Amino acid sequence: MPEKKKIKIGLLLQIVFAIALGIGCGYIFPEWLGRIFMTFNGLFSQFLGFLVPLIIVGFVTPAIADIGRKAGKVLVVTAAIAYGATIFAGFLSYFTSATTFPHLINPRPIDSGLKNAADLLPYFTVEIPPLMGVMTGLVISFMLGVGIAYLEGNTLRKCANEFRDIVAKVIKSIIIPLLPLYIFGIFLNMTVSGQVGDILATFFMVILVIFAMHIFILVLQYCVAALVVRRNPFKLLVTMLPAYFTALGTQSSAATIPVTLRQAIKMGVSEDIAGFVIPICATIHMSGSTLKIVSCAVALMIMNGLPYDFPMFVGFICMLGVTIIAAPGIPGGSIMASLGLLASMLGFTEKDQALMIALYIAMDSFGTACNVTGDGFIALIVDKLFGKRNRHEASDDAAILGK
Template sequence: MKLHKIPLLAKIAFAIVIGVIIGNYCPLWVARIVATFNDIFSQFLGFMIPLIIIGFVTPAISDIGSKAGKLLAVTAIMAYGATFVAGLLSYFTGVLTFPELIPSQMEMTSLDGNTEVIPYFSISMPPLMAVTTSLVLSFIIGLSTSFINGDSIKKLCNEFRDIVSLTINAIIIPFLPIYIFGIFLNMTVVGQVGLILECFFKIILVIFALHIFILVLQYCIAACFVKQNPFKMLRTMLPAYFTALGTQSSAATIPVTLRQTIKMNVNKDIAGFVIPLCATIHMSGSTLKIVACALALLIMHGEPYQLGTFIHFIGMLGITIIAAPGIPGGAIMASLGLLESILGFNETMTALMIALYIAMDSFGTACNVTGDGALAAIIGKIFKKRDMKAC
């Protein structure tokens, strides 16, 4: 099998295993070489974060702003609300369960790459602007473009998005397994990898249970509107769920999601509008996964995790990850800036976050697209067929 055809998850898993094995035997000079690569890659990743936000968010805001009507407003509010609630549910679940699953006195400070394994040299790549600045700029350009019908600017934004996506696909994604390999080799050298992997397994089980719960909750709420059996509705959406597991892309699953949504007796016009839109703005599965992983890593490192900080983080996350590219790990790439600026993640925490997220990427996407059907059912009940022309 050609290397580029191997799924990213398989590459990440292989990198973790090899990192642990080699880390048990490699001399310090080898670890320092790997740490040097990791430091350079981390600098490049930090440089790209504002560009990723501008490249993804600006075209998405422009496309949404170019549409009009109550149907768009209600869909956007419901999608964002569902995403925000999923994030809060993930936070409260993590606060109740993670302290019992994660040892409270893990001395994680020794995991910093610059503490035990020092790179031979470092190349500074400061980002062009702060994360908040890039978000504000994205909104200004995106909204202004939609209001002035700036076709030239919109084309420029779309081309810049393509450049950012190309950079992710050609540089970041291919080198990501090597970066993860370096982190786990480093953790093995400092003697903490066994405890980390044990915690990873527990966290993944909790997040998977959360995915199932949020889908059941969404369809129980939808069933109250449409007077149907929520579990029959969920069963109807299973083809979309399993398609998303395979494609790891909400956009690629749209045809199946749309077909199954119509089978739930949702008006074809409503479904045709809501499903493609929610594929880019409804991120319940991705959000609950990012929040849970971030909370777990903060607990591991003994960092504070106040509710107010996470409300801020979840609120910004629901906006930042809209229209994340249809590539594995797109949402986590778009959220790295928030993890660093709001939650104070360092290089090691960022790498662990990426590894945890990629390990469950398919399930988050499947949760997103399956939930789209529930939102479409609710919106179909609110906007009946005779109201469509007024929207």
């Protein structure tokens, strides 16, 4: 008999189902059952907090080492444009969110309803302190990454790559499968405390604003590219639409590389430039992810009545553009890598972080689509800057990348 195909439910649908189930069960669960889920949430959040610095070290170290080893003119320009586009998206998101959200979101501290949920306490807690702080992890990542880049040996490089694979495996095999259950517990507790209505209303408005912003930034990116290459920006953008829709389905920049590469070549980018720029940008260009994280952070801070200002977000955005590079090719990788910054720089609590995860994953495919579609605009500019007489350098860099 032929084997039955297993039906796989995407993470987004799992999160949506967990939210709906958490809200429904919040009205009917007895106290003792609710406390069981709160016990799980306490253990899960402790483990997640322990893992955050390891995520930073595991992802950032090999990414910096890899970029440093392949330093060349084409790579430096590509990285500069990608990072600049990522930071610009963050600032655009901040100013748009700070301008619009105060008119759409009513400030209400999340803890204001906890009196009603005082009985939903875990049966026990286990402290799992992280090995280091977030900033310590970033400093170590830079130190190791730069050091590995300039060492001739491969021992530390191999260790860094294997450690990255271990952390990615933990996220993919433990964190992601248990994430819906964690979100279920969060919304179960919020339903009992009477906060879920405000949260869902906020989610809906934030998603609409972010979707409009990510369309705007794609049009803006291709208008900039069109000025450089003297082409019609909308024809260029239409050419990249297959990559956009592929990313909506895969939710992974890495998995979309073949389609992104093909469409970039169709736009007129030379094969050697496209073959180098597109894979690199799949790792370091995070405009869509940064836009979402910053906007969601502003929304939650307004909802919680927390103070925020531009200087606070300048540092956060600049660090975010580095922290989320080389996030694993799995749904939600960027938000997992940014949890440490949200806690250390913006003061997010465990509950805030859980809401960030739910809100981010609800739009994860759109952020990935924005990232990969924007890779085409970078390829166009790099191709224009490095004409035929300089393209052999990109070929050399691409050859190194493949080793």
